[in-house]
Amino acid sequence: MSGTKQIFLTVNGETHEVSVPPRKLLVDVLRDDLHLTGTHTGCEHGVCGACTILVDGQPARACLSYAVQMEGHELRTIEAMAADGELKPLQRALHEEHGLQCGFCTAGIVMTFEAYLRDNPEPTEDEVRDVLSGNLCRCTGYQNIVSAVLKAASEMREEAQV
Amino acid sequence: MTDALEFSHIGKALPRREDFRFLTGQGRYLDDIKLPGALHVAFVRSPHAHARIKAIHAGEACALSGVVGVFTGRDLAQWTTPLRLAPPIEGLHPVEMTTLPVDKVRFHGDPVAVVVARDRYIAEDAAELVEVEWDALPCAIDAVDALAPDAPLVDETLPSNLVSHQSFSAGDVAGARSGAARVVESRFDLHRHTHVPMETRGCLADWDGGQSHLTMHIGTQVPHPMRGQLAARLGLSETQVTVISPDIGGGFGQKIALYREELTVAALARHLGRPVRWREDRMENLMAASHARETRCLTRAAVTADGRVLGLELELTEDFGAYCFYPANYMARVIAMILTGPYRISNYAFDVKVVLTNKCGNGPMRAPMAITSWVMEGTIDSIARELGLDPLEVRRVNAIRASDLPFTMPTGEILEDVTPLETLEAAAGAIDVPTFRTRQAEAKAEGRLLGLGLCTVVESTTYGSGFYKAAGIPGSGHEAAWVRIEPSGVVNASVGLMGSGQGYETPLAQAVAEGLGVSPDQVRVHMGNTDVAPYGMGSRGGRGATAGGGTLYLCAQKAQEKILTIAAHMLNLNDMQGLRLHEGEVERQLTGDWQSTGIGLADVARRAYLDPLSLPSGVKPGLDVSLTYDPPPMTYSNATHACEVEIDPETGMIRIQRYLVAEDCGTVLNPVVVRGQQQGAVAMGLSGALFEQVVYDENGQNQSATLADYMVATACELPNIEIIPMHTPNGRTPAGIKGMAEGGIMGAIGVIAGAVNDALAPLGISVEKMPLSPQSIRAHLRSAEKSGGPKF
Structure with a gap:
């Protein structure tokens, strides 16, 4: 139980060497060992989606994997979004549409749609709601998150055409 | 009312x-605050609903590497005092609880011991190794059973499980009944909910032995009351405790009380001389944080043939769970007090019982009076149904009109500056009732079930000190603020509120900017640190805007007066007459126009701080102004919700086709934030009415302690919500603010029940029990089929 394993984790393009117990959850290693506290722990059983990050470009629950399973994978977290201080279209749209309140679920939602909009640039409202159903939000009632995603998708399409 | 209120910053839709x-992952929630060397705790919890603690064996747990110690109720009893609640309220029994149970546990999940270890993983391992010898006791799970004479006593210091009982009567209820064309009886059974903030509870306690000082990092809605509680229970003075609330991932009323786990963590930090932290896991949060809402009501309405209510009686029973963190009548009292809400009813009586059971203790959950509007509007719908009248007409017949205001409710509550009939007409007009009825009839012919609900809400928002005094609850409804213009002319301000995600920082800056005469960009509002903020009552109910925003607004006005007094002196004027501060510049009114004087706020600030000998006589150096404000005993907002549903008879699924709210919540500080609160409250109300449910089995085992069992609505189940703003100012509050954020829950529960019952009325079904799950709808349809109704 107390033994630790030396691993290399590639997060947001940077590779870190960390020594972690094999049972330590990825979300805890990101937060405690790499000090990337933007990823939040909401339920620790994979339902709420607050801890969603990208693993090789696909959304995954950081509370459902062990850090030691992540060697050789590319991880991306909320800290990679707007790293230059400039909000990305979805973040900007969430701000403009008031798509967040307490902000605890927000990182997971941004990461979920970072992947989704990349692969599905023209979603319908129903499709957005379907994808969003994997992330619980207790504050907003989702309405403004949905409109923000649709707005971001439209802006990203326009940007892509320019 | 005054449409003449004109503002520069209040009411602007600032993001x-x-x-x-x-959005960038830089929020600072509790777990993001790191203190080196902090220890972690895990709680050992009862597997029984009710059991005596015979012995606790911690040897094996203590032997685990990384474990610092295991502590029990006996240890905590040496370091902390019990919580005693004994307000002088008739019919309410005094109760007392220790920090951790010493002799017996009272619900599944009750904490019985605490493990302290180097990290959370080890603490949880060790918690598994703590062995408790139990003597299981019979339990009281249902509130009705708990009132039986031979029911097991949840609290053995009480004569029965009836912890609180109040009755009230105004007017002539018996006379109303005897003179009535009909007495209509209706029942309402609202199930047990829990708050589910996305961030669970947690805290980080840091004891400074050298200073004998505790710093408690904790997401709390009420920093100063929390400090007072911590100090009192730890035997410290308020000078020895600082409470710092970081960003909070949702509260909804769950983050008000000082819970036993939090007090335990603080006591351990002091005992061990090390920082100690706790992060509740989701199972603990669902099982043992606090629950809410479980209430049964029965109304009897004495009515005339045209549906006018001559008298109303309410019988209410609330299942309060096992422990009282609040006076047990706290939530139920408000329901009974404001039940008659939008209607002109003068003969009214209530009987309110609050019962202890072996379940998690109750706390106020966003809209502690959530059931109110369902009960009142459900009663109106029953009247319409029994008398064969149009439900909209029955509402109109009974509605309080503008000419009735101010209106004194039978409980003595005064309604003024409310517009319930206006919002009703607006909502009914927008949803177009006649057209809906046509569609409904066409759908019925095709075997489809459409329904329309209407629910008017009168929401108690800001509770002033007058309310607390009348209720016999110790405490105040006032709020405190300071506004400080710094030497450079920028503005710091503070208030005793603490937001848990609503977005206070912008609207409160707008209130300061308005009162002071600067741009909101110049203002920063500091909240959550008891050493920085003035002693205030924190955030609860709908008090944020009126109490918090109102106090800041008044305080900023007071600061502006001082600024203008100094400016007048600088301009060689006798007084501040004809001067104003506008966007940070001192302006003078000359022949009707406001003209620049060339003096800015920074010039005045510089003089106030750095050249005090040049100030006018009697004016003290500095620009540091503080103020307290006590709102009226109660402020009210109102709204009408309208909702169309279609029920799939084969699955029992309810689809919301349209949902709208016409709302009057007074002057709005920031419409972006208010709209977000309206949508969020409706969503929480619908989620609770349709899906969420805390389930206990007959042995008191909690069956809903994961988010796969306690179902919170997702984006697929909730509708878009249309809002019709119809705001009119309150004549008695600063800037006309009324407050809001809970009424959406009241309206959502009432309107969805009304819509479902309207859809099912042709089948003779009337649903009295929530949640309105597909299973429950199907059960009703099946029983209707059996009694000869159409088959689905």
Whole structure:
């Protein structure tokens, strides 16, 4: 139980060497060992989606994997979004549409749609709601998150055409 | 009312300041605060609903590497005092609880011991190794059973499980009944909910032995009351405790009380001389944080043939769970007090019982009076149904009109500056009732079930000190603020509120900017640190805007007066007459126009701080102004919700086709934030009415302690909500603010029940029990089929 394993984790393009117990959850290693506290722990059983990050470009629950399973994978977290201080279209749209309140679920939602909009640039409202159903939000009632995603998708399409 | 209120900053749709840090992962929630060397705790919890603690064996747990110690109720009893609740309220029994149970546990999940270890993993391992010898006791799970004479006693210091009982009567209820064309009886059974903030509870306690000082990092809605509680229970003075609330991932009323786990953590930090932290896991949060709402009501309405209510009686029973963190009548009292809400009813009686059971203790959950509007509007719908009248007409017949205001409710509550009939007409007009009825009839012919609900809400928002005094609850409804113009002319301000995600930073800056005469960009509002903020009552109910925003607005006005007094002196004027501060510049009114004087706020600030000998006589150096404000005993907002549903008879699924709210919540500080609160409250109300449910089995085992069992609505189940703003100012509050944020829950529960019952009325079904799950709808349809109704 107390033994630790030396691993290399590639997060947001940077590779870190960390020594972690094999049972330590990825979300805890990101937060405690790499000090990337933007990823939040909401339920620790994979339902709420607050801890969603990208693993090789696909959304995954950081509370459902062990850090030691992540060697050789590319991880991306909320800290990679707007790293230059400039909000990305979805973040900007969430701000403009008031798509967040307490902000605890927000990182997971941004990461979920970072992947989704990349692969599905023209979603319908129903499709957005379907994808969003994997992330619980207790504050907003989702309405403004949905409109923000649709707005971001439209802006990203326009940007892509320019 | 005055449409003449004109504001420069109040009411502007500014986007929120908090967003950037939350959108980029830079919010600072409790777990993001690191203290080196902090120990972690895990709680050992009862597997029984009711059991005596015979012995606790911690040897094996203590032997685990990394474990610092295991502590029990006996240890905590040496370090802390019990919580005693004994307000002088007739019919309410005094109760007392220790920090951790010593002799017996009272519900599944009750904490019985605490493990302290180097990290959370080890603490949880060790918690598994703590062995408790139990002597299981019979339990009281259902409130009705708990009132039986031979029911097991949840609290053995009480004569029965009836912890609180109040009755009231105004007017002539018996006379109303005897003179009535009909007495209509209706029942309402609202199930047990829990708050589910996305961030669970947690805290980080840091004891400074050298200073004998505790710093408690904790997401709390009420920093100063929390400090007072911590100090009192730890035997410290308020000078020895600082409470710091970081960003909070949702509260909804769950983050008000000082819970036993939090007090335990603080006591351990002091005992061990090390920082100690706790992060509740989701199972604990669902099982043992606090629950809410479980209430049964029965109404009897004495009515005339045209549906006018001559008299109303309410019988209410609330299942309060096992422990009282609040006076047990606290939530139920408000329901009974404001039940008659939008209607002109003068003969009214209630009987309110609050019962202890072996379940998690109750706390106020966003809209502690959530059931109110369902009960009142459900009663109106029953009247319409029994008398064969149009439900909209029955509402109109009974509605309080503008000419009735101010209206004194039978409980003595005064309604003024409310518009319930206006919102009703607006909502009914927008949803177009006649057209809906046509569609409904066409659908019925095709075997489809459409329904329409209407629910008018009168929401108690800001509770002033007058309310607390009348209720016999110790405490105050006032709020406190300071506004400080710094030597450079920028503005710091503070208030005793603490937001848990609503987005206070922007609207409160707008209130300060308005009162002071600067741009909101110049203002920063500091909240959550008891050493920085003035002693205030914190955030609860709908008090944020009126109490918090109102106090800041008044305080900023007071600061502006001082600024203008100094400016007048600088301009060689006798007084500040004809001067104003506008966008940070001192302006003078000359022949009707406001003209620049060339003096800015920074010039005045510089003089006030750095050249005090040049100030006018009698004016003290500095620009540091503080103020307290006590709102009226109660402020009210109102709204009408309208909702169309279609029920799939084969699955029992309810689809919301349209949902709208016409709302009057007074002067709005920031419409972006208010709209977000309206949508969020409706969503929470619908989620609770349709899906969420805390389930206990007959042995008191909690069956809903994961988010796969306690179902919170997702984006697929909730509708878009249309809002019709119809705001009119309150004549007695600063800037006409009324407050809001809970009424959406009241309206959602009432309107969805009304819509479902309207859809099912042709089948003779009337649903009296929530949640309105597909299973429950199907059960009703099956029983209707059996009694000869159409088959689905």
